Amino acid sequence: MTQKLTSIIAGMALLFGVTTAQAAGELFFYNWTDYTPEDMLQKFEKDTGIKVTMDTYDSNETLLAKLKSGATGYDLAVPSSNFLTIMIQEGLLEKVDVKSMPNYKNVDPRFQGPDWDPEQMYSSPYQYGTTSFAIRTDVPGLSCDSLATFFEPEGAACGNLSVFQTPEEVASMAQLYLGQQYCQDDSESLKAIQALLQKQNKCTKIYSSEGMIDRMATKTVTVTNAWNGDAMRARLEGTPIEYCHPKEGVVGWSDSLVIPKGAKNKQNAEIFMNWLMAPENMAMVSNFARYANAIPSSSKYLEPELATAPETNPPSNVEVRVSETCSPRFVKAIDKIWTKLRQ
Numbered sequence: 480m481t482q483k484l485t486s487i488i489a490g491m492a493l494l495f496g497v498t499t500a501q502a503a504g505e506l507f508f509y510n511w512t513d514y515t516p517e518d519m520l521q522k523f524e525k526d527t528g529i530k531v532t533m534d535t536y537d538s539n540e541t542l543l544a545k546l547k548s549g550a551t552g553y554d555l556a557v558p559s560s561n562f563l564t565i566m567i568q569e570g571l572l573e574k575v576d577v578k579s580m581p582n583y584k585n586v587d588p589r590f591q592g593p594d595w596d597p598e599q600m601y602s603s604p605y606q607y608g609t610t611s612f613a614i615r616t617d618v619p620g621l622s623c624d625s626l627a628t629f630f631e632p633e634g635a636a637c638g639n640l641s642v643f644q645t646p647e648e649v650a651s652m653a654q655l656y657l658g659q660q661y662c663q664d665d666s667e668s669l670k671a672i673q674a675l676l677q678k679q680n681k682c683t684k685i686y687s688s689e690g691m692i693d694r695m696a697t698k699t700v701t702v703t704n705a706w707n708g709d710a711m712r713a714r715l716e717g718t719p720i721e722y723c724h725p726k727e728g729v730v731g732w733s734d735s736l737v738i739p740k741g742a743k744n745k746q747n748a749e750i751f752m753n754w755l756m757a758p759e760n761m762a763m764v765s766n767f768a769r770y771a772n773a774i775p776s777s778s779k780y781l782e783p784e785l786a787t788a789p790e791t792n793p794p795s796n797v798e799v800r801v802s803e804t805c806s807p808r809f810v811k812a813i814d815k816i817w818t819k820l821r822q
C-alpha cells in the first residue's frame with residue numbers, strides 16, 4: 480500500500496513535470512534482445528527512483544506466447560504493430576491514457592492514433608525500421624540485388640546463412656519474394672512458402688534472431704537475416720557488411736510500448752512511457768539501437784550519421800511493405816510450416 484501510494488505520488492509529480500521527486504518501486508521490462516541501452520535505463524532510474532529489471536525475447540511469437548500464458552510478471556513489453564493488434568483483440572493489454580501524458584505532444588502526428596491503436600488507448604511509440612538480409616561485402620559473389628541471395632543461396636553462401644527465429648517476419652519476406660500479398664492464405668500460396676523455406680533450410684547454418692552482429696563480425700555466417708539498426712551497428716563496429724534493400728522490397732515494422740494485463744507496477748510503466756516520449760530520452764534509444772523513432776524533436780540529440788545512414792534510408796525504388804495482422808488461419812499455417820522446418 481505504502482509503495483503503491485509512493486509511486487502514485489511520484490507518478491503525479493512526473494506527469495506534472497517535476498522530475499526531482501524520487502519514486503519508489505520497480506518496473507519489470509520485457510524487450511527485444513539488443514534493443515535497450517543500459518545508460519538509458521540508468522538515467523530513468525536516476526530521474527525517477529524506479530528500479531528497472533529487464534528480460535529479453537527473440538520474436539513477437541515468443542512475446543505473444545508469454546502474454547497468453549497469463550501472469551508474466553512484466554509491466555512493459557514492446558510488440559510490433561501487427562502483433563499489438565492481436566494482443567488488443569485477445570484482451571492481453573491494460574488500457575492506458577497515453578493521449579493525456581504531457582510528453583505525448585512530442586509524438587510525430589503520423590504516429591498519433593496509428594492504425595494499430597487508433598484511439599491510442601494501449602501503446603506509446605518505441606522505434607521503427609525494416610527487416611531484410613545483410614551480406615559480408617568481402618565475400619565475392621554475394622549480391623544485395625534480390626531476395627534470391629537469402630532464400631536460394633548458391634555456391635559458398637549455401638551453408639553460411641543465418642535466418643531469424645521469427646516465423647511471421649520470414650514468411651512476409653518469402654511473400655515479397657514470391658510476389659504474394661502478405662497474409663495470403665490459400666493452400667497454393669502456403670505450399671509455395673513452405674517449399675521455399677524448406678529449400679532455404681538446406682543452406683541454413685543457424686536459426687536465431689539474437690547475436691547477428693557477432694556472427695557477421697566473426698564471419699560465422701556470410702549472409703544473414705537482419706534488422707536495419709543491428710546491421711548499422713555491425714557496420715559501425717567495423718564489419719564489412721551491407722544491409723540489403725532487394726528489388727522485391729523489405730518488411731516494415733513499428734514497435735510500441737504496451738502494458739501487459741495484470742501488470743503489478745502499471746503506474747511505473749506509465750511513468751516510463753511518458754518519460755520516453757521526452758526527446759533527449761528517446762534519442763538515447765536510437766543512438767544505441769540505430770532505428771528511427773517517432774519523436775521528431777529527438778533529432779537534435781541524435782548522432783548525425785543516423786539521418787544519412789544507408790540502413791535507415793531505403794532507396795526510393797524499393798518498396799517498404801509494412802507488416803500486417805494476418806488471419807488466424809495464416810498464423811496457424813505458418814506455425815505448422817515452421818515447426819516442421821525446425822524438426
Ligand code: N2P
Nearest residue numbers: 511512513514559706
Ligand atoms: C533488435 C530488435 C529489433 C526489433 N535486436 C524488431 N522489431
